[in-house]
Amino acid sequence: MTRTANPARRSAGLTGVIWTVLAWLAGLLFFLPVAWMVLTGFKREVDAASNPPSWFFTPVLDGYRQVFDRDITPYLLNSVMASVLSTLLVLLLATPAAYALSIRPVERWRDVLFFFISTKMLPVVAALLPIYLLVQDLGMLDNVWTLIVLYTAMNLPLAVWMMRSFLLEVPAALIEAAAMDGANLLVTIRRILLPIVAPGLAATALICFIFSWNEFFFAVNLTATRAGTSPIFLVGFITSEGLFLARLCAAATIVSLPVVLAGWIAQKQLVRGLSMGAVK
């Protein structure tokens, strides 16, 4: 990842400055909507709806106060529960599966691998109706556990592919040496595999967390007030109602913050995770 500048494009002097300025402008332009969101969240509603837009203002916390008054907290807690538990469940299912597809592969492991990824390509809308009816039948509508199961299934293929790519990096010789020394499976896993794939596990967990935290389709169709996750809190903002922009931006900032922070911290792992382990 880290590398010195590309010599073919190492341009000195003026050209270099132009490229640098361009890169900065692009970065700022892409960030502008986010900056605008954060800024607007700290405005009074009158300032938020002003035209031309006001860039300088005394920051207030009215927006945030209103969002918490409208009880965003249970939604956030539901999101935490759904994302964290489904992520744990995914790792529990995916890691052994990845082991059986890499270190001690089953026959036809390629077919299995492609079966997993093909489930990711099937459109979720086609499964919505049967899932809805089934969940309704079981009395599990508006229940966080329903989301946990669905998010686990949603992230499983991704996690299997990622964990497999990390497990493949464990040198075969190391595993053989352990077997030679008479280490049993559990010892091998704890002493050799886990330390090597720990960063991989973290990267996989991060990606699964991001996708579950942001999931909207199942959440909006299968939950209501009791099990609604944070994007469901935002649904109320779809139709505009009087002055509400500051409140909207405060809420959008709050619900986006966990993933934005996690993504910033783990930038390097992000690439590998998003490409299912294909890009290192």
Next chain:
Amino acid sequence: MTTTSTTGADAPPRPTVRPTRPDRRHRWARRAPLLPALVFAIVVTQLPFLFTLYLSTQSWNALRPGSREFIGLANYATVLTDGRLRAALFNTVVLTATSVIASVLLGLGLAILLDRKFPGRGVVRTLLITPFLVMPMAAALLWKHAIYNPSYGLINGILGGSTDWVSQYPMVSVVAALVWQWTPFMMLIILAGLQSQSLETLEAARVDGAGPWQTFTRITLPYLRPYLELGALLGSIYLVQTFDAVFTITQGGPGRATTNLPYEIYLTTFRKFEYGEAAAAGVVVVIGTIIVATFALRAISSLFRMEDAR
């Protein structure tokens, strides 16, 4: 890439003895760690589709209790002759294709800008990936109200005028918001490709007198091809299922201008309660997806083989 890895098809499996016939217990021991995940995936993702298949043969409107009966393939006739599904299919293709192409091109441009050392490179990179991390639902609301709004939105606030962006350019509005979110994703993948390029090749090209543009089109671009394909492929898998942005920004409108397949099936299910029809539409979409996915899987498969070859 580590030399010991056995990533792909042609790489030999790890040096283990192939199980012989009496080794059935051994083979099941091997399969055991795989089974929970496999069974879970089959139960949660495949069984619902069988149920969809059954539902698609029923005439069933949830608003008319007791109206449920077997009608064979009549729902398919309705779905395929009705213009709605075709319109939704067309919108899905337009929406997916334009957002994928635009975000890959922009992502390529940004990746090139970032593939050199300059002051604050890490900061710029962080700024650039942020749109991808914002919750899609929050991003859609942000664009709809804080950016597109005709009276207090940011675009009209900066450029002046009172254009109602969402109703005048509905598809462009949705696509722009999606491109904003997905460009960072493409950039990250393409940047990883650029940085894995061998410096010797580039140096050799320079020594041989190739200009920067020639080096880019003749060497870098062909080298990047698998990365561009991978980005486009993964982007398509996600973008073809776009729901949040349509649901939030346009509600499929005006008219049906931005109704894509996910939104159309959602409407049939939860607004019209035509369960049979929704199921038939779902099956049609699945068949279409299988056809497209067959090609996609072949592409993925060859991509991973290329990774191994290096």
